[in-house]
Amino acid sequence: MMQTARAVVILTVCGGLASCVPWTVRPIEPETKAPQTAAAYVESIWASKLVPAVMSSAIDARVLLDGRASYAGSCCFLVKGTGQVLAVDSSSRVGLAMVDIAPFDRKPDLSIQIGPVLRGNALRDATGIVRFTDFVNQLQFADAGNEINDRVLKTVLAPLGKSIVSGSTIRFAGALEAREKTSPALAELVPVQLTVEAVR
Numbered sequence: 280m281m282q283t284a285r286a287v288v289i290l291t292v293c294g295g296l297a298s299c300v301p302w303t304v305r306p307i308e309p310e311t312k313a314p315q316t317a318a319a320y321v322e323s324i325w326a327s328k329l330v331p332a333v334m335s336s337a338i339d340a341r342v343l344l345d346g347r348a349s350y351a352g353s354c355c356f357l358v359k360g361t362g363q364v365l366a367v368d369s370s371s372r373v374g375l376a377m378v379d380i381a382p383f384d385r386k387p388d389l390s391i392q393i394g395p396v397l398r399g400n401a402l403r404d405a406t407g408i409v410r411f412t413d414f415v416n417q418l419q420f421a422d423a424g425n426e427i428n429d430r431v432l433k434t435v436l437a438p439l440g441k442s443i444v445s446g447s448t449i450r451f452a453g454a455l456e457a458r459e460k461t462s463p464a465l466a467e468l469v470p471v472q473l474t475v476e477a478v479r
Contacts (some may be wrong), residue, residue: 317422321430324408326438329427332406333357333371333471337452340380344464346389355405358468359452362389366445372396376443378451387463391451391470393443394436400424402431402469405454428469435470446479 314476321329338359362378365387378388392398403409403424410449443449453470 283370296450298438317419320423321426324392325427328408329402330408330471333402333454334344334359334452335405335428340389340465344380355401355454355456357405357452358389358455359438359472360389361450363479364443364445364447364449367393367443373398373467374446375467376449378449383395389465390463391449391453391468391473393439393473397428397431397469399467399469400427400469401454401456401467403427413473419426431469431471435473437475439475442475442478443473445476447475448477448479450474 337357337359340358340362343358360380361381362380364376364451365379365385366377368377368390370373372394374393374395375390376389378389379385380388409420409423409427411417411420414423450472451468451470451474452472454469455465455468458466
């Protein structure tokens with residue numbers, strides 16, 4: 280009888296201990312990534328980080344054209360300078376301004392994307408500020424690139440209207456993808472700065 284009572288007590292105590300877990304299991308919270316929307320993300324870096332990075336790091340277009348700068352292994356260039364618009368190619372929605380860089384020879388050295396559609400991700404990728412690891416997945420990373428291009432259209436190009444025409448002298452800064460044997464030599468710059476200084 281004593282042994283039976285003792286067994287009942289032991290089983291009761293063990294059952295009680297088994298039901299008590301001495302720690303709490305919680306799921307690991309995902310690492311905080313970029314803001315919820317691409318628009319919010321670009322808004323947070325555009326004026327404070329992205330544009331200053333381009334302006335401070337861009338190399339003069341003539342230096343790049345003359346091969347006095349080494350960009351071995353780079354996928355994109357940050358470029359700035361002044362030039363004369365020789366022509367505006369609007370044969371597709373990716374409008375291009377064909378630009379002659381001093382010393383002027385009436386041949387295009389650079390093309391600048393002027394919309395109404397911008398293509399590529401040169402501006403997203405050139406500075407190293409926008410990193411794939413800042414995003415949850417490839418779609419969010421792509422959305423950030425699209426939003427950056429939209430910001431260029433709205434804040435850089437839209438205020439210029441139709442003022443970029445043949446004969447314009449312009450000042451520019453932006454990013455372009457590294458390509459071999461393009462014509463012109465520097466192709467399809469996406470600008471963060473583009474101003475018309477004079478028209479012949």
